Structure formats: C-alpha cells, structure tokens
Amino acid sequence: MNLLQLSWKNLTFKPLSTLLNVVLFALGAGLISLLLLLDRQLEEKFEKNLAGINLVIGAKGSPLQLILSGMYHIDAPTGNLPIEECKAFLRPGHPFIEKAVPLSLGDSYKSYRIVGTDLNFPKLYNASLREGRLWEKTFEVCVGASAAERLGLKLGDAFHSSHGFVQDDNLVHTDADKFRVVGIFNPTGAVIDQLIVTPTQSIWAVHAGHDHSEEEDEAAREHEHAHPEFDLAAPLHEQTDRAITSILLKFKARNVQTLNMQRSINENTNMQAATPAIEITRLRGLMGMGAEALRVLAFVIIGVSGLSIFISLFGSLRERRYELALMRVMGASPFRLMVLILSEGVITALMGYALGMALSHFGMEIMARFMQDEYRYTFSGLTFLQEEAWLLAGALGIGIVAALIPALQAARTDISTTLAEG
Amino acid sequence: MYWVLGSRFLLETDFVSGFIRRSLGEGGFRVQGFRWEPPTETPRAYRATARLLKTAHRFSIFHFPAYFCTMLNAQQLHYSYDGTHILRFPDIACAAGEHWLLLGQSGCGKTTLLHLLGGLLAPRSGSVQVAGTDFDSLSTAQLDAFRGKNIGIIFQKSHFARALSVEENLLLAQQLAGLQPDRQRAAELLQHLDIGHKMKSRTDRLSQGEQQRVAIARAVINRPKLILADEPTSALDDDNCAEVVALLEREAAQTGATLVIVTHDGRLKEKFTHRISLQPQRP
Numbered sequence: 001m002n003l004l005q006l007s008w009k010n011l012t013f014k015p016l017s018t019l020l021n022v023v024l025f026a027l028g029a030g031l032i033s034l035l036l037l038l039d040r041q042l043e044e045k046f047e048k049n050l051a052g053i054n055l056v057i058g059a060k061g062s063p064l065q066l067i068l069s070g071m072y073h074i075d076a077p078t079g080n081l082p083i084e085e086c087k088a089f090l091r092p093g094h095p096f097i098e099k100a101v102p103l104s105l106g107d108s109y110k111s112y113r114i115v116g117t118d119l120n121f122p123k124l125y126n127a128s129l130r131e132g133r134l135w136e137k138t139f140e141v142c143v144g145a146s147a148a149e150r151l152g153l154k155l156g157d158a159f160h161s162s163h164g165f166v167q168d169d170n171l172v173h174t175d176a177d178k179f180r181v182v183g184i185f186n187p188t189g190a191v192i193d194q195l196i197v198t199p200t201q202s203i204w205a206v207h208a209g210h211d212h213s214e215e216e217d218e219a220a221r222e223h224e225h226a227h228p229e230f231d232l233a234a235p236l237h238e239q240t241d242r243a244i245t246s247i248l249l250k251f252k253a254r255n256v257q258t259l260n261m262q263r264s265i266n267e268n269t270n271m272q273a274a275t276p277a278i279e280i281t282r283l284r285g286l287m288g289m290g291a292e293a294l295r296v297l298a299f300v301i302i303g304v305s306g307l308s309i310f311i312s313l314f315g316s317l318r319e320r321r322y323e324l325a326l327m328r329v330m331g332a333s334p335f336r337l338m339v340l341i342l343s344e345g346v347i348t349a350l351m352g353y354a355l356g357m358a359l360s361h362f363g364m365e366i367m368a369r370f371m372q373d374e375y376r377y378t379f380s381g382l383t384f385l386q387e388e389a390w391l392l393a394g395a396l397g398i399g400i401v402a403a404l405i406p407a408l409q410a411a412r413t414d415i416s417t418t419l420a421e422g
Numbered sequence: 423m424y425w426v427l428g429s430r431f432l433l434e435t436d437f438v439s440g441f442i443r444r445s446l447g448e449g450g451f452r453v454q455g456f457r458w459e460p461p462t463e464t465p466r467a468y469r470a471t472a473r474l475l476k477t478a479h480r481f482s483i484f485h486f487p488a489y490f491c492t493m494l495n496a497q498q499l500h501y502s503y504d505g506t507h508i509l510r511f512p513d514i515a516c517a518a519g520e521h522w523l524l525l526g527q528s529g530c531g532k533t534t535l536l537h538l539l540g541g542l543l544a545p546r547s548g549s550v551q552v553a554g555t556d557f558d559s560l561s562t563a564q565l566d567a568f569r570g571k572n573i574g575i576i577f578q579k580s581h582f583a584r585a586l587s588v589e590e591n592l593l594l595a596q597q598l599a600g601l602q603p604d605r606q607r608a609a610e611l612l613q614h615l616d617i618g619h620k621m622k623s624r625t626d627r628l629s630q631g632e633q634q635r636v637a638i639a640r641a642v643i644n645r646p647k648l649i650l651a652d653e654p655t656s657a658l659d660d661d662n663c664a665e666v667v668a669l670l671e672r673e674a675a676q677t678g679a680t681l682v683i684v685t686h687d688g689r690l691k692e693k694f695t696h697r698i699s700l701q702p703q704r705p
Contacts, residue, residue, distance in 0.1 A: 002597060006583065013585035322581035329542065330640075331570015331599040333563035416542040419577060420533055 003336060007343040010316075017312045018348060021305060025352020025398075026359055028302030029391060033360035035295055036387045038367075041379045042287075045072075046280050048190045051124040054254065055262055056274050057086060058246035063274035064283060070103055070246040071276055073113050073191050076165070077105040078272075080243040085271060087237035089247050096258050099124075099250040102236055104203040106245065107161040109179070112147045114161050114196045116203030116244070118236070124248070125190040131155060132183035137232060138202040142183035144193040150372075157181045161206055176206040199232055204242055306402040309348050313341060313406040324410050325418040334411035341410045345403025346396060353395035357388065493518045493680040494539065494648055498548035501534055508546070509703050511535050514682075516696070518647070521671055521681040523690055526700030532684045533578075535700070536652045539682065540575050541565050553647050570599035574641030574679070576651040576670075580633040582625035588612065588636050589621045592643050599644045611639045615669060631662055638669055645677040655687050663689055 011018045049072055058066040059079030068075035083090070089100050101124060104116030115121065119134060122142070132155045134142060143153050153159075158178040163171040179198060187193055236244070251258045265273040317324070324337055332340075365381030372379075492515050499511040509531040516522050526532050537543040539550060541557045550557045553572055560568055569575075582591045592608040612618045615635045620628060625636065634654065641649055651670060655663040667683075667690060674681035683690065691697070 006586070006594065009583075009585040009590070320584070323583050326581050327583070327594075327598060328566055329540070329569060329575055330595045331567050333566045335563065336598075416537045419542065419581075420537070 003340050004343060004347075007340055007347055010320075010340075011344055011347060014312070014316070021309050021312060021348045022352045022355060024301060024305035024308055025349055025395070026355035028298050028300075028305055029353050029356030029395060030359040030363070031294060031298035031301065031356075033357055033385075033388055033391060034363055035291055035298065036385055036391075037360060037364050037381075037383070038379075039291065040385055041383070042284075044189075045191075046284075048125075048188075050276055050280075051190065052250055053124070053248045053276055054251045054258065055249040056246055056276060057081070057089060057249065057265060057271055058274075060270060060272045063272060064279050066246060066272065066274045067276050067279040068283075069105060070248065071191070073105075073115070073195060077245045079245075081246060081271060082240075082243045083237060084240040085269060086244075086247060087240060089249065090235075090237035092235075096251050096253075096255075096261065097249055098252045099248075101248040101250075102200055102244045103246045103248065104200050104244045107163060107173070107203060107206065108165045108167075109159050109161050109196055110151055111165060111167045112151060112194065112196055113165060114141070114179075114198060114203070116198055116200040118200065121197060122185065122192065124250075125188050125192040127185040127188050127190075127192050129183045130186045132181070134183055135197075135199055135232075136182075138199055138205050139177045139179050140182040141179045141196050141198040141202075142185060143181055144185050144195045144197070145187035146193040147196055148181075148184045153181050153184070155181055155184065173206050176208075200236060200244060201232055302398065305352065306349075306398045309345050309399065309402040310406065313345060313403055314409070317341075317406050317409055321413060321418050324413045325415040328413065328415045329419070334413075337413065338407040338411040341407035342400060342403045345407075346399035349395045349399030349402070353392055492516065492551075493520075493553055494682060495551045496539060496548065499535070499538055499545050499550070500547045501531070501538060501543065502546045509534060511538070511548075512698055512700070514539075514698060516680050516682060518680055519675075519678050520696055521674060521694055522683070522696040522698065523694035524682060524684045524698050524700060525686065525688075525691065526684075527686055527702060530700045530702045532686065532700060533652055536575075536650055536682075536684045540573055540650050541569050542575075567600060570595075571601075571644060572647045574644065574646040574649045576634075576637050576641045576649070576654050578653040578656060580625075580637040582633075582636070582640075584624075584626060586625070587622050588617070588625060588628070591625060591636065592640055595640045595643050601644060608639075608643060611643055612636075614673075615639050630657065631666075634658075634666060635669070638666075638673060642673045642677060642679070646679055649674050649679050649681045651681070651683045651685075653685050653687070654683065655685065655690065660689065663687070667693055 051071075053071060056066055056070045058070060058077070059081050061078035065075045066078050069077045088094070089097060090102060094100070099120055101117055101120045103121075105113065107114040107116075122128075122134070127144075129142070130145065132142070143151070147153070158180045160172050160174055160176065160178055162168065163173060179196075179202070185192060185197075236242075262273040262275065265271055327337060327340075328334070361381040361384075363381070364379065368379035368381055494514060494516040496511065496514040498513065501509045501511075503509075511531065514522075514524075524532065524535065534543065538545050539552075541550065541552075541560075544557075552568075555568060555572075557565060582588075583594055586594060589605070589608055589612070592611070593603040593605065596603050596608075609618065609621065612621055615638060617628075617632055617635050617639075620632060620636075625633065628636065638654075641651075649670070654670065655666055658666060670681060670683070671693075673679075683694075
C-alpha cells in the first residue's frame with residue numbers, strides 16, 4: 001500500500017468527481033492537441049502542394065477559388081480559359097517563365113478528379129512512376145497512388161470519365177472513349193496522389209462530342225479511335241480554338257517584372273492571376289480566427305479543469321483531515337502527505353491528458369476518413385507531434401499547481417487538534 | 423547486580439535522585455546516630471556513567487535489555503493552549519512490559535497528556551522519552567517516523583483511511599512506518615482479534631466494537647514498544663469494556679509492549695496495579 005496506490009484508491013473512492021475532473025481535462029487537452037494536429041497537417045499539405053508554383057492564371061472570378069481548384073483540387077474551377085488569350089504564357093521561351101503547366105479540370109471518375117495537363121505536371125510534385133509508363137497518346141492516364149488504391153485501378157484498366165465532381169450515372173461520358181490506365185505514381189504526400197492525370201487533349205476529345213450536332217456526332221464517332229485532331233505532338237498554344245481551365249506558372253526568378261505581370265493580367269485581360277502563397281495566407285488567416293477562438297476555449301477549459309481538481313482536492317481535505325492526521329500518527333511525515341495530495345492531482349491530470357490524446361487522435365482519424373471522402377485529402381490520426389510532449393509537461397504542471405495549495409494544507413495538518421476534535 | 427539494577431535508572435539521570443528519595447524517604451532518617459540526608463541532585467558519578475552508557479546506547483555500541491529500560495519517561499510536563507492557563511502533569515515512568523492506567527476526571531487534560539506522550543503535541547516545558555529517545559532531539563519528520571515504528575496509539579473514536587479496506591489499512595500502517603507490508607501478520611492479527619472475516623470490508627461498514635478491534639490491530643501491527651490508548655472503553659458496555667481491556671492487555675503482552683491507558687472509566691481501576699491519578703487542574 002504505497003502512496004501511489006493510496007492516491008489511486010482515494011481517486012477511485014470518489015469516482016464521479018474524479019471522472020468529471022478527468023473528462024474536463026481531457027476536453028481541454030484533446031482540443032489543443034486536435035488543433036495542433038489539424039494545423040500541422042494542413043500546413044504540411046499546403047506546403048507540399050505549393051510545389052514551387054508562383055502564379056496561377058485562370059478565368060476571372062475569386063482568386064481563392066482559382067487557387068483552391070487549380071492547386072489543391074478542392075473547389076470548383078473558375079471557368080474556361082481560351083488558349084487564344086493565354087497562348088503567350090504557354091509558348092516556350094517566355095523570358096520570365098521557367099515552366100507553365102496547363103490544367104483542364106472538370107471531369108472525374110468515381111469523384112476522383114481527372115486533370116488534363118502535360119508531362120510537366122508530375123514533375124511539379126516530383127512524382128515518379130511506381131509501375132507502367134507515362135502517357136503517350138490521348139485517353140491514356142497515369143493515376144496517383146491513393147486514387148489507384150481507393151479506386152482499385154490497375155494497369156490496363158479502362159473507365160469512362162464523368163462530368164463534374166459528383167458521381168452521377170447521368171453525367172458519365174458514355175459516348176466518349178474509355179480512359180486506359182498506363183501508369184501508377186509512387187505516393188508523394190502531395191495532391192497528385194489523389195488525381196488521375198491525362199494529357200489535355202484527352203479532355204478535349206471527351207468533350208468534342210458536346211459541341212457537335214447529333215449527325216456530326218455520328219460522324220465523329222466513326223473516327224473516334226483515330227483522334228487525328230488531338231495530336232499530342234502539336235503544341236498547345238497553337239490550338240487557339242480550344243480552351244483550358246488554368247495555367248500554373250513557375251518563374252525563373254521573382255522580380256518587379258513578375259509582380260507587374262500579375263497586375264497587368266488582372267487589369268488588362270479577361271484572365272486573372274493569383275499568387276498561391278498570398279491566397280493561402282489569407283485562407284489561413286480566415287481559418288485562423290476560428291482556430292484562435294477554439295484555442296482560447298481549450299485553454300479556458302483546461303483552466304476550469306485545474307480549478308475543478310483544486311476544488312475537489314480542497315473539499316476532500318475537510319472530509320479526510322482525521323485520515324491525514326492518522327497517517328501522521330502512523331509515521332508519515334508532512335512531506336509524504338504533501339506528496340500524497342500532489343500525486344492525486346497529477347494522476348488526475350495525467351489521466352485527463354491520456355484520455356484527451358486518445359480523443360484527439362481518434363477524432364483526427366475520423367476526420368481524416370471524412371476528409372478523404374469529401375476532399376480526397378489524406379490526413380492521419382496516428383502522427384504524434386513534439387508539441388504533445390510539451391502538452392504533457394503542461395498537464396503535469398497544471399496537476400501540480402492545482403494540488404499545491406491542498407497539499408501544503410495537508411502537510412500543515414495539526415494532528416493533535418484534529419484528533420482531539422473527533 | 424548493581425549493573426543490572428543501575429542500568430534501568432542510569433538512563434535518566436534526574437530519575438536517580440527521585441528514586442533514592444522515594445525509596446529512602448523524602449525527609450531522610452536517622453539510625454543509631456547515622457543521619458541520612460536525601461541527595462538534592464544525582465551524584466556526579468552516576469551522571470557521568472549514565473552519560474557514557476547513554477552515548478553508547480545511542481550509537482548502538484551496546485543495548486540495555488528492554489526489561490531494564492524505562493520505556494516511557496515523562497518529566498515535569500507542562501502544556502498550555504492559550505499561554506496563560508498552564509496544565510501540569512505528574513511525572514511518569516513506566517518500565518518495559520508494564521501496564522499502566524492514568525485515571526482522571528474530565529477536564530484534567532487526559533487527552534492532552536496522551537498527545538504529549540505520543541509526540542503529537544510538543545510540551546511547553548519538560549521532556550518525554552520513549553525507549554531512551556528524547557522527543558526534543560527529533561525533527562518533525564523524524565518524530566513521525568519514530569512514532570510510526572515505536573508507538574501504537576488507539577484513539578477514543580476510531581478513524582481509518584476511508585478508501586481502504588480493513589486489511590489495506592493495516593498494510594498502510596506498516597508501509598507508513600517504513601516496514602515491509604506483511605499480509606500474513608495482518609491476517610493473523612485480525613484472526614486473533616476475531617475479525618478475520620471482515621478483512622476485505624470497508625471500515626465504515628463495521629460496527630463500533632469491530633472498529634475498535636481494527637484500531638487495536640492497527641496499533642499493535644508494527645510490534646510497538648509503547649501502546650497508548652485514549653478512553654478505549656468509554657463508549658462500551660461492561661462486557662465489551664472488559665473484553666477490550668483484555669484484548670489490549672493480551673496484545674501488549676504478546677509483543678512485550680508497555681501499555682498506557684488514559685481514562686476516566688472507574689471500571690478499569692481494579693484491573694491495573696500501576697495507576698497514576700491525574701489531579702484536576704487548578705486554574
């Protein structure tokens with residue numbers, strides 16, 4: 001029957017009050033840990049997916065939407081960008097632009113997005129092939145690692161794409177060719193893991209049917225397998241009658257000209273240009289206010305739980321004063337009584353911490369499932385952060401502080417007076 | 423023989439003059455022209471020898487046999503709760519294994535005396551020694567540890583660690599005294615006191631009499647040298663009273679402990695040969 005066992009027995013002797021303290025502490029600690037986890041994982045996703053892109057060009061609309069759809073593939077695309085207008089950026093040899101990656105969005109397969117682009121796109125994310133090869137002609141696709149896993153796609157599989165991002169049988173492009181999987185990427189941790197990548201021309205070919213009348217459609221279908229007009233070798237910027245969704249730009253260097261380029265696009269053309277870093281900072285600022293409020297709330301809850309530990313220990317001292325005096329009679333020094341009460345506070349806080357961690361990681365795992373289904377983003381509840389070790393130290397600290405005054409009080413118990421009373 | 427007899431009193435030098443006075447008469451006497459005057463202080467030779475032996479005892483160079491030691495020795499005890507009203511207590515000296523009764527009416531400071539003897543209170547003046555150790559020479563924590571190991575106290579009303587079972591309360595007493603928990607000893611003791619079947623019960627589910635037995639078990643479990651009992655029988659009827667006293671005496675005899683019972687209960691008077699009456703305190 002050592003002091004720790006005695007502390008534990010005392011705590012379980014009042015199960016409801018202990019439960020309240022533990023749950024309060026768990027809520028506070030869990031909320032803080034959850035915020036830390038979310039913040040860290042979002043930051044990682046945002047960082048990874050920046051992929052060195054300096055500017056995104058798309059149709060006029062919300063710049064945040066342009067960034068979210070063009071870079072993070074979570075929002076709907078802003079609209080079409082006629083190549084006639086943006087061919088300047090696609091043409092090789094632009095003095096400031098190191099790389100310009102065209103994107104054609106809007107189709108999906110079982111709600112995984114299909115991106116029409118060129119071979120520069122995988123290079124942005126340093127995606128290497130796990131198996132198969134890169135596409136060589138239209139209707140060949142390379143699939144990101146998690147998309148392939150979740151959709152069960154293997155090399156040689158074929159599927160019809162579907163219009164929009166929701167899975168709806170009426171929107172499937174049954175009149176077009178099937179896409180065929182020729183390559184599967186290694187996992188990168190970036191957004192490309194969730195995507196199905198195909199040459200821009202494939203998207204044009206799928207939608208070619210829509211523009212024609214029914215008779216022309218019939219005629220078109222006869223040539224379908226040839227697709228002579230969609231030659232991957234032909235440079236995009238010469239196909240001025242076509243459209244894409246957006247262009248991801250990587251500059252050779254950031255300077256006044258590149259800054260001016262963004263302004264002049266926004267002011268002088270029907271296109272808009274947005275800087276990912278700025279938009280993401282803005283987004284995080286917006287989310288940050290909510291996160292800040294939650295964080296304050298979490299600290300308030302932790303403070304209240306500390307107070308609650310203090311009050312229940314202090315209250316129990318009155319009921320237990322004979323017991324404490326008796327322990328002195330039986331040979332316990334004042335210091336040991338102090339340790340007894342302190343360890344009751346610390347055990348409560350540690351249990352709260354453990355429960356809080358379990359809750360936050362479990363909650364994160366559930367949110368990860370949800371986000372996987374909703375946004376095709378993978379998060380994990382199984383990563384642990386260094387900050388959580390600090391949180392542990394904080395929990396210990398709060399346990400000690402909450403129990404300190406009752407512990408000192410217990411150490412000061414006047415045995416004679418207390419025992420004479422009873 | 424001198425050595426054996428002497429050692430008992432040599433421990434407490436001031437006691438020697440008292441002993442001589444008591445045995446040879448306070449006023450001295452005259453036999454055939456030889457006049458005996460009681461010494462006003464202990465002879466110097468006694469004091470020097472006693473100091474030497476005490477030092478040897480303290481550093482464990484040699485031990486007095488327990489029987490020859492005065493187990494409990496309280497001298498010139500005074501206590502005051504408010505600083506003006508002073509409680510005076512008679513000197514007490516109990517040898518190892520003796521059973522003493524301190525009798526006194528309510529208000530004569532019985533509980534205060536017991537707390538002083540148990541080291542729960544510090545006297546205003548005077549000294550208490552248990553097994554040759556002066557409480558004054560110990561720090562609070564040392565005194566707590568000493569008490570846990572050497573003194574078992576039974577209070578008027580029994581209190582226990584509420585979250586623990588009967589058995590766990592006994593184990594806690596061993597643990598707090600710095601001893602190895604000994605389940606077998608606890609079980610045997612409870613069997614001995616006829617409450618073995620309540621071993622796993624919570625203490626607040628026991629009857630008054632059962633609680634008193636557990637309190638006795640807890641007081642003797644560490645085989646203390648001194649057992650102090652404060653009014654152990656005041657709430658009990660005659661049968662139970664006799665039984666509890668018998669139990670106390672039996673357990674004390676088993677461990678060879680000195681037993682001191684503080685009470686106002688006249689029923690105990692005949693059972694003890696060693697008695698000190700506490701006088702009502704004069705204001």
